[in-house]
Amino acid sequence: xxxxxxxxxxxxxxxxxxxxxxxxxxxxxxxxxxxxxxxxxxxxxxxxxxxxxxxxxxxxxxxxxxxxxxxxxxxxxxxxxxxxxxxxxxxxxxxxxxxxxxxxxxxxxxxxxxxxxxxxxxxxxxxxxxxxxxxxxxxxxxxxxxxxxxxxxxxxxxxxxxxxxxxxxxxxxxxxxxxxxxxxxxxxxxxxxxxxxxxxxxxxxxxx
Numbered sequence: 001x002x003x004x005x006x007x008x009x010x011x012x013x014x015x016x017x018x019x020x021x022x023x024x025x026x027x028x029x030x031x032x033x034x035x036x037x038x039x040x041x042x043x044x045x046x047x048x049x050x051x052x053x054x055x056x057x058x059x060x061x062x063x064x065x066x067x068x069x070x071x072x073x074x075x076x077x078x079x080x081x082x083x084x085x086x087x088x089x090x091x092x093x094x095x096x097x098x099x100x101x102x103x104x105x106x107x108x109x110x111x112x113x114x115x116x117x118x119x120x121x122x123x124x125x126x127x128x129x130x131x132x133x134x135x136x137x138x139x140x141x142x143x144x145x146x147x148x149x150x151x152x153x154x155x156x157x158x159x160x161x162x163x164x165x166x167x168x169x170x171x172x173x174x175x176x177x178x179x180x181x182x183x184x185x186x187x188x189x190x191x192x193x194x195x196x197x198x199x200x201x202x203x204x205x206x207x208x
Contacts, residue, residue, distance in 0.1 A: 013156035036060035050122035058126035070119035140187030
């Protein structure tokens with residue numbers, strides 16, 4: 001495959017995770033940096049925000065653009081934090097966000113701690129290129145539950161408090177390889193692989 005993917009995120013953890021997933025799913029993929037503008041993410045769904053970022057990247061670079069938007073949803077909180085996951089505590093500090101979430105459901109029993117990670121990856125093909133105007137959004141869900149306290153040193157975001165379905169450890173206690181096999185991002189990207197394969201030969205831009 002000769003497709004080039006540019007990761008436009010300031011989240012180093014996310015960059016490393018995507019590079020591993022992309023490399024495993026599309027061998028030979030070339031990954032380049034992106035330093036374009038960051039749009040206002042004022043969508044009301046993960047897909048909305050992913051498309052906003054992908055469209056901005058496509059217009060700025062003139063290349064095929066991929067954008068990811070993801071977060072965690074807790075059933076008893078009506079699906080929150082959801083699209084507000086990264087700023088749930090009013091900050092973008094992962095530890096502060098986790099502590100607030102744990103405090104909000106501290107009195108909940110295990111059957112009321114169900115949650116899932118969700119990822120939407122949007123692909124936008126810019127004007128003036130083959131397949132111009134093509135837009136596609138792939139989704140990935142990772143079901144599980146919220147732990148009663150933090151465990152693990154791997155991962156980032158809410159990983160230390162998320163126990164994936166079928167496991168007795170948090171996502172932060174999984175190895176990077178294990179996580180990249182079953183995570184919401186891995187599932188969303190695998191759903192997008194057939195579309196990228198058809199666009200082989202273009203250039204892709206992945207924004208945060």
